[in-house]
Amino acid sequence: MAQRGIRAGNPVAAATRGGAPLPAGEPMEVGLVARLRASEAWLPALSLVAEIDGEIRGHVCLTRATVAGRPALALGPIGVPPEHKGHGIGAALMHAVLGAADALDEPLVALLGHLDYYPRFGFVPGSTLAVDPGVPDWVSHFQIRPLPAYTPDLAGGFRYAEPFYEE
Template structure:
């Protein structure tokens, strides 16, 4: 397996992967929300191609993660997600490899912090903490500990405030 930047020719495979990975979270007969969200993120001015990565194994895309522009007050940051792995490749290290790659890429690009909404059991292994631990307010209070932040090398303690996602997330 290797990790690389996604290209526009990967999009159909990415949408298929998202459909398979999130099928159990969509109402019966409906397309998973993550597919349309990702289409909108790709079309957004906040799309960051250097932070849209795929995992490839055996010539097929088996994992995907996207980072898009976000903000903590006036400070530019990254909102991470969706992250997805094909069902047959879950729990095999693909998601971890994607996370390490995207965190490293963000750090190399001088991003001060990454925000995500996700599992409080999975993401702390990559250095994510509850957002309030670093002075960042969640866009939605009810997310609680599931809204997490990973600070990076260029982060400063005064970079605090409410996090805002890219427009396609529909969260101010």
């Protein structure tokens, strides 16, 4: 029987196999995670990996962000290698990281993501909670998941950690 689990871990390891870059080169997410890990926005307790039989099969991380200068969280990157998609790994990671954020009394999680996937985890358009991503091109895919600590006065401009704006 396969041993499965989700634990705190290094998501860079999920984007590489045995430390070697993937055949097509290093995914963009690897560089982003490296920059996030070096920033003040990095929250080690909210960086999770999914393991099956000792092999990392997916990752997710939340980093510090702000809404109108007040603390919030940003989701991403999240990743599951294509050969492991469709087995619930991404959903398990989402549930685990949202539960961890709730346990830390965080107010909300924001992301830019697929409109058909993330609503199943309670994400709604940012505009419904009066939170703006600050980049016009992001409005259509900007979503918020309010957590139990959320209050409606948490509104205004959302700001990701600086590494999200670097090229």
